Amino acid sequence: MARLVVVSNRVSLPGEARAGGLAVALRAALAEHGGLWFGWSGRTVAGSSGGMHEEREGDTRYLVMDLSRRDFDDYYNGFANRTLWPLLHFRMDLVDYTRETYAGYRRVNELFADRLAPELREDDLVWIHDYHLIPLAQRLRERGVGNRIGFFLHVPMPSSDLLAALPEHREVFAALSSYDLVGFQTGRDLERFQDYVRLYGGGGVVGTGVLATPDGRQFHGGAFPIGIDVPTIAGQAARAMKRLPVRRLRDSLSGRRLAIGVDRLDYSKGLPERFRAFERHLERHPDQNGQLTFLQIAPPSRSDVPEYRLLRRELETLAGHINSGHATPDWTPVRYVNRNFAHEVLTGFYRIADVGVVTPMRDGMNLVAKEYVAAQDPADPGVLLLSRFAGAARELDTALLVNPYDIDGVADALAQALAMPLPERQQRWRAMMDRIEGYDIHAWRRDFLGKLAAR
Numbered sequence: 480m481a482r483l484v485v486v487s488n489r490v491s492l493p494g495e496a497r498a499g500g501l502a503v504a505l506r507a508a509l510a511e512h513g514g515l516w517f518g519w520s521g522r523t524v525a526g527s528s529g530g531m532h533e534e535r536e537g538d539t540r541y542l543v544m545d546l547s548r549r550d551f552d553d554y555y556n557g558f559a560n561r562t563l564w565p566l567l568h569f570r571m572d573l574v575d576y577t578r579e580t581y582a583g584y585r586r587v588n589e590l591f592a593d594r595l596a597p598e599l600r601e602d603d604l605v606w607i608h609d610y611h612l613i614p615l616a617q618r619l620r621e622r623g624v625g626n627r628i629g630f631f632l633h634v635p636m637p638s639s640d641l642l643a644a645l646p647e648h649r650e651v652f653a654a655l656s657s658y659d660l661v662g663f664q665t666g667r668d669l670e671r672f673q674d675y676v677r678l679y680g681g682g683g684v685v686g687t688g689v690l691a692t693p694d695g696r697q698f699h700g701g702a703f704p705i706g707i708d709v710p711t712i713a714g715q716a717a718r719a720m721k722r723l724p725v726r727r728l729r730d731s732l733s734g735r736r737l738a739i740g741v742d743r744l745d746y747s748k749g750l751p752e753r754f755r756a757f758e759r760h761l762e763r764h765p766d767q768n769g770q771l772t773f774l775q776i777a778p779p780s781r782s783d784v785p786e787y788r789l790l791r792r793e794l795e796t797l798a799g800h801i802n803s804g805h806a807t808p809d810w811t812p813v814r815y816v817n818r819n820f821a822h823e824v825l826t827g828f829y830r831i832a833d834v835g836v837v838t839p840m841r842d843g844m845n846l847v848a849k850e851y852v853a854a855q856d857p858a859d860p861g862v863l864l865l866s867r868f869a870g871a872a873r874e875l876d877t878a879l880l881v882n883p884y885d886i887d888g889v890a891d892a893l894a895q896a897l898a899m900p901l902p903e904r905q906q907r908w909r910a911m912m913d914r915i916e917g918y919d920i921h922a923w924r925r926d927f928l929g930k931l932a933a934r
């Protein structure tokens with residue numbers, strides 16, 4: 480079996496407390512193949528970028544690189560999160576493009592290539608993740624790397640007309656042809672990329688998943704919907720019922736029903752619209768008013784980026800507005816919590832929530848949706864309210880699917896969820912469980928690596 484080299488902006492180091500499902504999957508893949516996980520150290524330094532640190536666990540090496548404050552600002556806060564992130568989430572209005580941050584993005588990708596190329600062995604499989612590192616394969620090829628290199632895009636691939644608005648779109652997106660295999664979350668993302676290659680990239684589509692560069696060389700694309708570790712989450716959720724934070728949350732509800740949202744504080748997640756829909760529910764469904772508490776967990780994210788700071792202020796105002804208009808002496812309708820919780824605790828929160836509210840305006844996949852399903856009690860499962868614009872909606876099509884732009888529609892879906900009879904809840908939940916068990920996080924990584932190895 481070939482050695483595996485994983486490359487991503489964030490690396491989950493051994494023993495790190497915040498290891499999510501993706502980290503668990505990649506660590507399992509590395510343990511199976513032996514290999515290297517390469518990326519940013521998570522540290523910014525006063526001098527120049529490039530300081531390396533190494534850790535080992537079993538047959539896996541973790542090699543991480545420091546970035547200077549300027550490189551971090553241009554590459555991560557700038558081009559990755561103020562240009563590519565809004566563009567890839569269909570938010571042209573928020574795209575902030577400057578040549579300076581693009582130069583920083585290129586600089587950091589060059590540096591990744593400089594440091595990684597000498598580490599590679601001839602038959603290593605290389606798997607690069609996400610929008611921070613799109614040009615990396617091309618930079619490695621320029622350094623003579625002939626290995627099989629795969630790429631997985633965790634976020635959506637938008638319409639080709641949007642991509643074409645980026646001044647250097649061909650340099651960035653056509654560079655994906657340097658990979659042997661490019662993976663997307665859904666078939667729709669793959670289709671939109673194929674349109675881009677045909678309409679703006681100067682290449683062609685030979686057949687679904689088989690693409691050609693302008694000079695006729697073939698490369699491949701595919702849909703690989705990322706999953707979760709279902710038995711682990713289900714087990715954690717059942718055990719979490721005995722944990723103090725979960726018991727305290729349940730006791731605090733005084734018999735009222737609970738709707739829960741769990742999202743990074745990010746404008747792609749549709750939080751202001753969700754808050755408004757909750758308020759609309761209180762107004763449109765007076766018979767249910769006072770029966771439902773809405774808990775939104777929203778750990779701050781990318782706080783150096785101005786759009787994220789503005790969103791935080793907007794949500795504080797909205798939560799205050801809803802509570803001041805609807806609270807009673809013994810009930811606060813919205814509980815808005817800006818902190819991160821351990822996975823084990825979250826799974827218990829999901830299990831006691833009658834409704835899981837996952838309403839992003841756009842999302843590559845949304846693992847919270849799948850975790851909410853896996854955490855339910857089969858005898859009395861809650862209802863998942865899911866945006867049509869999350870990648871997860873393609874698989875979880877028996878959730879209550881909503882359009883997050885339709886505030887009245889989301890408000891009514893909340894009412895429908897609260898009134899849903901047990902047999903219907905069980906039927907919808909079973910169908911969703913079958914899908915997430917059928918293609919879990921381990922199937923995802925085996926499928927991708929199997930196809931990459933076969934190229």
Ligand SMILES: O=P(O)(O)OC[C@H]1O[C@H](O[C@H]2O[C@H](CO)[C@@H](O)[C@H](O)[C@H]2O)[C@H](O)[C@@H](O)[C@@H]1O
Nearest residue numbers: 489501609633634705780781842843844845846
């Ligand atoms: O690293 P950060 O800037 O703190 O952001 C966290 C991660 O956010 C994004 O997650 C995406 O990947 C998920 C798993 O495939 C997917 O379910 C979700 O829809 C995506 O938004 C980002 O793509 C990651 O690179 C970040 O590390």
Ligand SMILES: O=c1ccn([C@@H]2O[C@H](COP(=O)(O)OP(=O)(O)O)[C@@H](O)[C@H]2O)c(=O)[nH]1
Nearest residue numbers: 499500743778818819820821822845846847
């Ligand atoms: O306080 C929190 C909030 C979120 N998460 C986890 O962060 C991940 C979020 O992934 P998702 O795909 O939903 O969105 P992303 O943040 O990657 O865009 C999920 O595994 C959550 O359980 C967590 O561990 N603690």
